[in-house]
Amino acid sequence: MARSNQAIKLYRRLGKKRYLRGKHAYEHERVYVPIPKRFHDKIKHLLNHKLDIALTDGSDGVLIALHPRKNNSARRKHPDKKPA
DSSP states (O other): OOOOOOOOEEEEEEEEEEEETEEEEOOOOOEEOOGGGGGHHGGGGGSSSOOEEEEEOSSSOOEEEEEOOOOOOOOOOOOOOOOO
């Protein structure tokens, strides 16, 4: 297979969480998208960061875009209050 024409397979996994001492189970589905090894160096800077995801459904496939999330948390140091 040529390098420019690689294919991947999406994986689906059904997980179970037990509660009430094992009497009941909550089931959830996960879909995994493996990244081929030749792209690992291009995505290494995104590891261990929260990412925003955008999916675009086209006529010939699905485009998945991942962007690092901007830090919108509140400032930790409050500005000094001006005396009245």
